[in-house]
Amino acid sequence: MTEFKGALIGCGFFAVNQMHGWAEVDGAWIVAICDRDPERLKIVGDQFGIERRYTDAQEMFAREKLDFVDIATTAPSHRPLVELAARNKVPVICQKPFAPTLEDARQMVRACKEAGVPLMVHENFRWQSAIQAVKAVLDRDEIGTPFFGRISFRSGYDVFSGQPYLATGKRFIIEDLGIHILDIARYLLGDVTAITTRTARINPKIAGEDVATMLLDHAGGATSIVDCSYASRLEVEPFPETLVEIDGSEGTIRLSQGYHLTVTSGGKTTVTDVSPPLYSWASRPWHNIQQSVVAIQQHWVDCLKAGCEPATSGDDNLKTFALVEAAYRGAESHKPMALADV
Numbered sequence: 001m002t003e004f005k006g007a008l009i010g011c012g013f014f015a016v017n018q019m020h021g022w023a024e025v026d027g028a029w030i031v032a033i034c035d036r037d038p039e040r041l042k043i044v045g046d047q048f049g050i051e052r053r054y055t056d057a058q059e060m061f062a063r064e065k066l067d068f069v070d071i072a073t074t075a076p077s078h079r080p081l082v083e084l085a086a087r088n089k090v091p092v093i094c095q096k097p098f099a100p101t102l103e104d105a106r107q108m109v110r111a112c113k114e115a116g117v118p119l120m121v122h123e124n125f126r127w128q129s130a131i132q133a134v135k136a137v138l139d140r141d142e143i144g145t146p147f148f149g150r151i152s153f154r155s156g157y158d159v160f161s162g163q164p165y166l167a168t169g170k171r172f173i174i175e176d177l178g179i180h181i182l183d184i185a186r187y188l189l190g191d192v193t194a195i196t197t198r199t200a201r202i203n204p205k206i207a208g209e210d211v212a213t214m215l216l217d218h219a220g221g222a223t224s225i226v227d228c229s230y231a232s233r234l235e236v237e238p239f240p241e242t243l244v245e246i247d248g249s250e251g252t253i254r255l256s257q258g259y260h261l262t263v264t265s266g267g268k269t270t271v272t273d274v275s276p277p278l279y280s281w282a283s284r285p286w287h288n289i290q291q292s293v294v295a296i297q298q299h300w301v302d303c304l305k306a307g308c309e310p311a312t313s314g315d316d317n318l319k320t321f322a323l324v325e326a327a328y329r330g331a332e333s334h335k336p337m338a339l340a341d342v
């Protein structure tokens with residue numbers, strides 16, 4: 001069986017999940033890692049038994065023969081690193097948010113196309129077992145034509161202790177979390193033609209918005225609401241669950257807290273437990289996200305093998321990224337934004 005040799009750049013908070021994910025995936029293994037912080041390099045190298053370690057990505061590309069590279073750094077470094085991979089003709093996975101600006105993202109997609117290298121954005125939320133279960137109901141045409149959706153992520157979880165940089169940026173919830181929820185809306189209900197957005201900052205200790213409410217017009221005719229909050233104190237903390245309601249011409253789907261999927265169709269209602277598996281290395285409540293990391297990384301290997309485009313290719317992610325940009329512009333102007341104008 002083909003085994004693709006990969007390297008990981010950026011050994012920070014989230015990369016540990018990606019490294020566990022690579023150990024779980026069939027058909028690929030990580031042969032080298034890179035971080036400009038020697039301390040992170042040592043922690044991750046020792047934990048996963050990786051001997052080939054670099055503090056400079058350029059040196060790693062020069063010395064290693066790689067079938068792919070997995071970039072798990074934060075957004076400011078994504079463009080130079082993706083372009084470096086493209087110059088070295090190495091297929092590349094890049095974490096979300098794909099880039100600091102939409103223009104950077106477009107240039108990164110172009111660089112990979114011109115170099116002829118596959119590019120996937122590590123947009124993992126749509127790979128969660130519960131979201132895949134919702135998509136399967138839609139694909140089986142159990143509820144007819146969807147006309148309404150609500151994709152909701154409301155939490156009071158302290159994300160700032162693990163990711164302190166999230167408290168300092170001018171943009172927060174749409175760029176960091178909303179990007180996933182908007183991607184799920186696109187995945188389930190199709191591409192978007194216009195978006196209307198309202199934002200708020202409830203937590204006075206952070207710089208960006210921590211609440212966003214968005215109304216989406218989908219090209220297929222459905223309307224959806226994407227609502228995100230990190231300021232919602234609930235009796236049972238739902239982090240990091242995304243809840244879904246979809247109404248169709250012939251039935252309804254409800255994905256509710258605790259991974260309960262309720263489908264009403266043809267006069268019958270079924271309730272299914274769509275909880276994610278708990279890998280031995282996973283920890284609640286993150287196991288939902290950890291399972292999706294394994295799934296998207298397996299998808300990458302399967303696509304590399306088959307020579308097909310990943311579901312969250314650079315081109316696909318430009319559409320999610322454009323929604324983020326349109327949401328911020330619309331929140332600022334208080335006007336609906338047509339995606340064609342972004």
Ligand SMILES: NC(=O)c1ccc[n+]([C@@H]2O[C@H](COP(=O)([O-])OP(=O)(O)OC[C@H]3O[C@@H](n4cnc5c(N)ncnc54)[C@H](O)[C@@H]3O)[C@@H](O)[C@H]2O)c1
Nearest residue numbers: 010011012013014035036037040072073074077095096097
């Ligand atoms: N999909 C998800 O569920 C999810 C969850 C958390 C974070 N993320 C994303 O993962 C990315 C990383 O987040 P994090 O919290 O792990 O960040 P982090 O700051 O903990 O880690 C980033 C690491 O990259 C290293 N780095 C930065 N630039 C580098 C360069 N040019 N060369 C080599 N190393 C470099 C840093 O030294 C650091 O160790 C972010 O884009 C974040 O949005 C995704």
